[in-house]
Amino acid sequence: MKYDPMQHHRRSIRLWKYDYSRPDAYFITICTHKHQCLFGEIKNQQMILNEYGEIAQRCWLEIPQHFTNVSLDLFIIMPNHIHGIIIIDNPIRARHAVPLQNIEQFGKPVPGSIPTVVRSFKSATTKRINKYQNTPGNPVWQRNYYEHVIRNEKDLHNICEYISNNPQNWETDENYL
Numbered sequence: 566m567k568y569d570p571m572q573h574h575r576r577s578i579r580l581w582k583y584d585y586s587r588p589d590a591y592f593i594t595i596c597t598h599k600h601q602c603l604f605g606e607i608k609n610q611q612m613i614l615n616e617y618g619e620i621a622q623r624c625w626l627e628i629p630q631h632f633t634n635v636s637l638d639l640f641i642i643m644p645n646h647i648h649g650i651i652i653i654d655n656p657i658r659a660r661h662a663v664p665l666q667n668i669e670q671f672g673k674p675v676p677g678s679i680p681t682v683v684r685s686f687k688s689a690t691t692k693r694i695n696k697y698q699n700t701p702g703n704p705v706w707q708r709n710y711y712e713h714v715i716r717n718e719k720d721l722h723n724i725c726e727y728i729s730n731n732p733q734n735w736e737t738d739e740n741y742l
Contacts, residue, residue: 586678590652590715592724598704602644610733624690634677648728
């Protein structure tokens with residue numbers, strides 16, 4: 566099929582001109598490729614991680630080691646997705662008086678930004694899972710992810726409740742297969 570820009574365009578789900586490297590809390594959802602249940606299963610309303618789920622969990626917990634401006638809050642690995650809260654504590658400052666760009670552009674990642682953190686997490690998880698199962702190049706994640714800027718304490722409370730209750734609500738979850 567020939568490329569048609571009117572038909573084959575990608576619409577960004579990001580907030581227009583929003584600086585995703587600014588100090589804030591972000592609710593992130595990342596789904597597996599084709600919603601495959603790779604990370605384990607729900608038993609008795611509890612998530613039981615398999616070896617791939619443990620790899621994803623380790624990669625998630627290592628995020629602050631790779632991004633010093635980032636901390637993590639509540640998260641859950643589900644059979645075919647992950648929900649988590651990423652907090653950017655302080656922006657990465659410019660070095661040698663060269664200003665850093667703040668708006669993510671294709672091919673120009675912003676150090677310490679949410680898109681860069683998520684890209685790094687997805688890459689590390691994919692490499693480790695593919696190495697473990699000896700399947701180089703296999704996709705693990707969907708191409709994109711969902712993000713929501715947490716606006717206030719009520720929003721944070723609702724998101725934490727949603728994350729905490731996700732295993733109990735698995736059979737009614739939109740990602741349930």
